[in-house]
Amino acid sequence: xxxxxxxxxxxxxxxxxxxxxxxxxxxxxxxxxxxxxxxxxxxxxxxxxxxxxxxxxxxxxxxxxxxxxxxxxxxxxxxxxxxxxxxxxxxxxxxxxxxxxxxxxxxxxxxxxxxxxxxxxxxxxxxxxxxxxxxxxxxxxxxxxxxxxxxxxxxxxxxxxxxxx
Numbered sequence: 001x002x003x004x005x006x007x008x009x010x011x012x013x014x015x016x017x018x019x020x021x022x023x024x025x026x027x028x029x030x031x032x033x034x035x036x037x038x039x040x041x042x043x044x045x046x047x048x049x050x051x052x053x054x055x056x057x058x059x060x061x062x063x064x065x066x067x068x069x070x071x072x073x074x075x076x077x078x079x080x081x082x083x084x085x086x087x088x089x090x091x092x093x094x095x096x097x098x099x100x101x102x103x104x105x106x107x108x109x110x111x112x113x114x115x116x117x118x119x120x121x122x123x124x125x126x127x128x129x130x131x132x133x134x135x136x137x138x139x140x141x142x143x144x145x146x147x148x149x150x151x152x153x154x155x156x157x158x159x160x161x162x163x164x165x
Contacts, residue, residue, distance in 0.1 A: 001026075004093040005117075006033035006073060006086065006103065008127065010047055011152060012055035013144045015125040019117045020060070020068065023097045026115060030068045030097075031090045032056060037072035046131065046164050051151060058147030083107055135161045 003023050009016055023030045034056075037049035047055075049072045056070060071090045076082050083106050095113040098104050104114050125143050133140035134157055141149055 001095070002029045002031060002091065002093040003027035003095045003097055003115075004031045004033060004086070004090060005097040006035050008035045008045060009052045009056060010045055010127040011130060011144060011157070012052060012059060012148045013125050013127065013130055015119060015121070016056075017059060017145050019097065019099075020064070022117055023115075024064065024067055026097075027095060028067065031093055032068055032070045033073040033086060033090060034070060035073050036075050038074035041160070041164065043164055046157075046161055047155075051155060055148040055151045058150060059145035060147070079106065083110055083112075131161055131165065134158050135165050 003026060005019060005023050007016060007019070020030060020032070034049050034052050036045050039045035040048040040051075053070050053072075057065065060068065069091075073086055073089055076085050079102075095115055096103070096107045097115050097117050098107070099117045099119055104116070107114055130140050130143050132138075133143075134152070137158075144152070
């Protein structure tokens with residue numbers, strides 16, 4: 001059985017890692033869609049699709065890597081057609097993993113199976129919060145996996161975010 005998990009991963013954090021592990025506990029293979037893949041260097045989407053892919057791949061255990069495949073999912077500007085656009089990019093899947101109300105609504109309209117992902121410390125662990133912590137020199141390092149940490153330091157995320165936020 002195959003599952004689908006879509007996120008913007010701006011940046012990929014420990015909550016996302018938990019979501020992947022949760023998904024893999026329910027399915028054999030997990031397709032990971034990097035949403036808004038056509039956007040970068042923006043307030044909500046500061047990191048490129050390739051940077052986010054590197055964050056994810058460098059944060060996953062090698063045994064997990066055999067069971068996941070990453071796909072770039074650009075925004076279409078048409079919510080009604082978006083899930084069909086996703087289907088044109090990723091292989092067949094049996095279930096969608098999400099905790100995003102809008103994504104859940106769109107897939108439920110199509111009769112797709114949805115499993116809601118439990119959130120890990122959502123009050124602290126969110127991309128928005130982590131981006132703000134990076135810019136304001138607060139301690140964000142424990143909120144992201146080691147792979148993400150390395151990518152963010154390599155690309156000087158603080159400097160980029162300071163210009164955007």
